[in-house]
Amino acid sequence: MDSFTAIRFKKDTAQKFKQYSKHIAPTHTQAMAMMLDFFERNHCTPDEDYGPHLIRLERRVLKRIDSLIAIIKNIEKTQTKPTHAMLAALFQAYEPPKQKLMIEKNDPYLNTEVRFREKKYSNDKDEN
Structure with missing residues (x-):
């Protein structure tokens, strides 16, 4: 079984992520993994x-x-x-x-x- 860890976000950012996460993946962990994979695969960063x-x-x-x-x-x-x-x-x-x-x-x-x-x-x- 995987272990979980806590990351601190501002409340409005966390709410925004939860709303977006519901549309792209069944869990927040999968949504975050998909976003990280996208950035790594395309060799890009959000500020680019x-x-x-x-x-x-x-x-x-x-x-x-x-x-x-x-x-x-x-x-x-x-x-x-x-x-x-x-x-x-x-x-x-x-x-x-x-x-x-x-x-x-x-x-x-x-x-x-x-x-x-x-x-x-x-x-x-x-x-x-």
Whole structure:
């Protein structure tokens, strides 16, 4: 079991910490540990000016976004567009075979040929 120790804070600071602690962690100890870990992990202190630090961070993120955009454009140029062009060429070169027409004998009364298309078998009754 962990042992506890007392640290003295001014009353208003302690109340402020208790209110904030309720929002970020279940216990005050965990809240304090999370805050200390944050400061240690980011190598910063509360009295530090974060203006230039955040600008540096923003520039780094923007550079990473730019590099991701370059990677995606490269993939599009070298992989997607050629594949799309090959598929388009295949579909343009392929022409479905035209079905032959069945011709009925000449109708002596109409003096013309009567043509019919071959019946396509399908489940839909509208296509007959």
